[in-house]
Amino acid sequence: MFTPVADFIVFTLFNLTPGSHVGDALHFFIYDTLKIFFLLAVIIYLVAIIRSYFPPEKTKRILSHEREYVGNAVAAGLGVVTPFCSCSAVPLFIGFVESGVPLGVTFSFLVSSPMVNEVALIMLWGMFGWKIALIYIGTGLVVAIASGIVIGRLKMEKHVQDYVWEMRVGSTEIVEQGWPERFRYAREYTLGLLKKIWPYVVIGIAVGGFIHGYVPQDFLAKWAGRENPFAVPVAVALGVPLYSNAAGIIPIVQALTAKGMAIGTVLAFMMAVTALSLPEAVILSNVLKKPLLATFFGTVAFAIILVGYLFNAIL
């Protein structure tokens, strides 16, 4: 439905020739911008409605009754729909641990929450189709469940900062919202998020459009294709410092894929961008001692690299 609009603007309004470099790049840019912002608005709104049912206090209550394995799976699922910003990671962690949520289960939650990111999901859906988007969620959940189980099995409770165990946590009542409040929350959340990420998305699509129109075919296949065994770990390492630009990375990545970058490498890169971030490590160092922080990052990075190789091998 966005092709006719993009056709009209590029070929009729600007009178550019189809197939020319500038025409192709601009068409890609306009088409993707329309499609992505439409998808973003609709899906973020729906996600916000679902989220209004899972305030962190309710999630904590659900998880405090769960044991290992089942608990890890439930936690990974709740991590996707429970709203919390990274600055709440410390109170959330303390609240979970204090109310008896096992450490490994808490980590499944902490991994899936940033990793299965609704913005990244929508961008993938818009650019690669729903199959890749589903693979992204599926593998994201598996990585979160597996890393949580590994961390739980390692019995690293003593590497949680001592003051966490001494903390006394009060309880607060959860006020159930009515529909008008849910709609209002969803509208505000959608507008707020779009306002925050739109420059990244537009810049990302513009760079993507440039690569699309100007970089020669198969240029990237040489060094970021599936034959290069180092592409996946390098992509993961590059993803760590890029957290804030998660929204803008995907249009670039799509153009890179079109020029020969392997899909598993792309998925690993995106997961690293959202799940392994330096600011998050700094925040978590308030509640975790170094060995546990390193285990957490190491386990998640290892799982993401495996996902990358797996999909390069089968797709």
Place this chain on the structure above:
Amino acid sequence: MKIEILGPGCAKCKTLYENVRKAVAESGSAAEVVKVEEIRKIMAYGVLSTPALVIDGEVKFSGKVPSVNELKGML
């Protein structure tokens, strides 16, 4: 009346603090507005998502930043 804004000091927490101060000033209330950044005190209220607003020891909401006008309605 004592209003406490709970939060470790992220951007949202600062916005809420500013909004509350404006709301208090505009409504001519004599409320005392305090910023609480210490994690021990935040946890004592059982708040998991920040920023949160506490009026006279009672948690009013957490994890959001209402506008100045909405806050005025709550005071």
